[in-house]
Amino acid sequence: MKIRAIAFNTFSSLVRNKVIILFCAMFACIVLFMLMPLMMAKSMAKSIGAGQSATMVLGMVSAVTMMVTGFGSLLAIWASADAVASEIRSGTVLAVMARPVRRWEFLLGKFLGVQMMMAIYVVAMLLLSYLLTWLGGERLGSSPVLLILYPMVRYAVYSALAILLVTVMHPVVAFVCGFVVAVLSSMVSPSAGHSVFPAAIRLGLYVLLPSTGLLSEERFLALTQSPLKAAPFTDHLIALTYGLDYALVCFLLAAWVFRRRPL
Amino acid sequence: MSTPAIEFLEVTKVFHPRFSEEYVAALTGVSFEVVPGEVCAFLGPNGAGKTTSISILMGFLFPDSGTVRVLGHPPGDVRAKAQIGFVPENFAYYKFLTGPQLLRFHMRLAGLDLASAETRIGELLAAVRLHGYESLKIGKYSRGMVQRLGIAQALLADPQLLVLDEPTSGLDPAGRHEVLDLITSLRDRGKTVFLSSHILPEVEHICDRVVILDRGRLLRVGFLRELLRSGDQVEIVIDRVPDETSAALAEFGAIATPVEQRVRIVADASRKRELAELLWAAGCDVVSINPLKSSLEDLFLKTVGGAS
Numbered sequence: 001m002k003i004r005a006i007a008f009n010t011f012s013s014l015v016r017n018k019v020i021i022l023f024c025a026m027f028a029c030i031v032l033f034m035l036m037p038l039m040m041a042k043s044m045a046k047s048i049g050a051g052q053s054a055t056m057v058l059g060m061v062s063a064v065t066m067m068v069t070g071f072g073s074l075l076a077i078w079a080s081a082d083a084v085a086s087e088i089r090s091g092t093v094l095a096v097m098a099r100p101v102r103r104w105e106f107l108l109g110k111f112l113g114v115q116m117m118m119a120i121y122v123v124a125m126l127l128l129s130y131l132l133t134w135l136g137g138e139r140l141g142s143s144p145v146l147l148i149l150y151p152m153v154r155y156a157v158y159s160a161l162a163i164l165l166v167t168v169m170h171p172v173v174a175f176v177c178g179f180v181v182a183v184l185s186s187m188v189s190p191s192a193g194h195s196v197f198p199a200a201i202r203l204g205l206y207v208l209l210p211s212t213g214l215l216s217e218e219r220f221l222a223l224t225q226s227p228l229k230a231a232p233f234t235d236h237l238i239a240l241t242y243g244l245d246y247a248l249v250c251f252l253l254a255a256w257v258f259r260r261r262p263l
Numbered sequence: 264m265s266t267p268a269i270e271f272l273e274v275t276k277v278f279h280p281r282f283s284e285e286y287v288a289a290l291t292g293v294s295f296e297v298v299p300g301e302v303c304a305f306l307g308p309n310g311a312g313k314t315t316s317i318s319i320l321m322g323f324l325f326p327d328s329g330t331v332r333v334l335g336h337p338p339g340d341v342r343a344k345a346q347i348g349f350v351p352e353n354f355a356y357y358k359f360l361t362g363p364q365l366l367r368f369h370m371r372l373a374g375l376d377l378a379s380a381e382t383r384i385g386e387l388l389a390a391v392r393l394h395g396y397e398s399l400k401i402g403k404y405s406r407g408m409v410q411r412l413g414i415a416q417a418l419l420a421d422p423q424l425l426v427l428d429e430p431t432s433g434l435d436p437a438g439r440h441e442v443l444d445l446i447t448s449l450r451d452r453g454k455t456v457f458l459s460s461h462i463l464p465e466v467e468h469i470c471d472r473v474v475i476l477d478r479g480r481l482l483r484v485g486f487l488r489e490l491l492r493s494g495d496q497v498e499i500v501i502d503r504v505p506d507e508t509s510a511a512l513a514e515f516g517a518i519a520t521p522v523e524q525r526v527r528i529v530a531d532a533s534r535k536r537e538l539a540e541l542l543w544a545a546g547c548d549v550v551s552i553n554p555l556k557s558s559l560e561d562l563f564l565k566t567v568g569g570a571s
């Protein structure tokens with residue numbers, strides 16, 4: 001009950017956070033602006049042929065999805081760092097921690113509160129994907145379960161990482177570090193092709209940093225006209241378990257550091 | 264002998280500011296005890312280490328050395344926290360919640376039964392004069408209202424120990440009076456109250472024990488009654504001072520001050536009998552002889568001033 005109370009309170013606080021509302025509004029405007037090329041692709045369907053049009057729509061949906069998921073990662077990092085840091089900065093944590101609440105319970109409540117907000121974001125993202133493909137005159141063939149589970153696990157990884165970082169550093173520094181981790185992890189993934197890093201460093205970073213490429217739902221985006229090969233159930237299980245395991249390790253480390261942190 | 268409600272044993276806390284070679288000794292070997300059922304005033308000038316001590320007591324900070332026990336448990340232990348009500352010095356609450364919503368949130372954190380929540384919340388809001396403001400967001404509260412809500416949340420779980428850091432700051436005289444009455448009623452119900460305050464005349468009327476700190480060091484600890492009686496002067500009230508006794512009074516080192524229709528003489532307690540006999544022999548009517556009781560403010564200033 002305590003963890004649930006903290007989670008719901010965190011969620012209520014986040015959805016009222018002016019910085020988050022402002023950035024979401026700005027981002028929504030950018031996405032709406034990006035709908036224009038999609039409408040153009042639809043209007044060109046007759047002249048370029050149905051197959052080519054479907055590929056164009058898929059490419060655009062994929063690009064918008066990539067942007068939206070990237071923004072989601074930043075949102076997860078910022079919301080998690082701010083959810084913990086703002087309580088400490090404002091002093092509201094004192095009244096909460098004066099209750100029979102363990103420090104790890106407080107952190108878990110914060111983490112779950114952020115996940116509640118991210119769940120809404122993911123559902124909105126899914127609806128946006130359907131809307132984009134519909135506007136492009138196509139139909140999304142990917143399983144909605146995959147399009148929900150993968151980003152949720154990826155955001156859980158970034159949330160746990162941000163909570164770990166914010167227990168030892170300023171929230172802005174934690175956000176920047178989280179952002180750097182997100183960029184580096186995409187640079188060192190095998191799918192990134194040529195890398196600026198030497199092989200040994202690239203391998204080390206790939207092992208150490210979260211493999212967000214593996215947790216990307218983008219590879220499952222498919223239109224009915226050109227379905228991608230279906231991945232076996234075990235592939236999903238391994239990828240999602242890997243993500244949850246990474247998040248768990250980050251969270252346990254955060255709880256270990258936070259247990260002796262002055263409030 | 265019962266377990267002390269609060270026990271500090273040789274507690275030391277040093278702060279090391281980041282990027283600095285200097286350090287600040289917030290507490291140095293502080294030891295004291297608070298017995299269950301008493302009201303203990305925790306006094307000291309700004310920077311004395313009161314808030315650091317309270318933060319250690321609540322498990323927000325950790326001492327560098329020494330031992331702290333709260334209700335027989337280490338600070339921060341959930342078994343102890345379940346029996347503590349706490350009002351922080353500069354407390355902040357979620358501004359988007361209303362008073363009843365905040366109390367409901369704290370009831371959940373305390374693991375209390377929500378079935379009787381509305382009755383309990385109604386009682387508490389009435390006790391701190393916040394009824395009628397149920398739908399108002401905390402962000403719109405005045406400082407005094409926030410302070411009263413803080414006291415309500417501290418009383419929510421009917422705690423055995425109340426830790427109040429400046430509970431009357433921000434309150435109007437009526438509000439302060441109500442809080443002091445509340446503290447007295449809690450003591451009458453066997454609760455332990457540990458409060459820090461700067462308003463000494465108010466604290467004097469309600470506290471049993473006093474702990475005085477200055478610059479992280481414990482200067483004085485003891486029962487207020489005993490500390491205030493520890494003066495070595497006596498107050499003799501007479502109807503008049505005959506002219507022939509003025510020289511004798513000066514010889515005794517006594518100071519005579521007219522008070523309304525009478526004269527108040529303050530003299531050394533060791534010579535009270537001689538002085539009283541002299542006055543009696545001079546035909547004065549000796550109305551009363553009492554040990555001179557200093558105020559808590561006098562004691563505080565003397566203790567802190569003497570130390571510095």
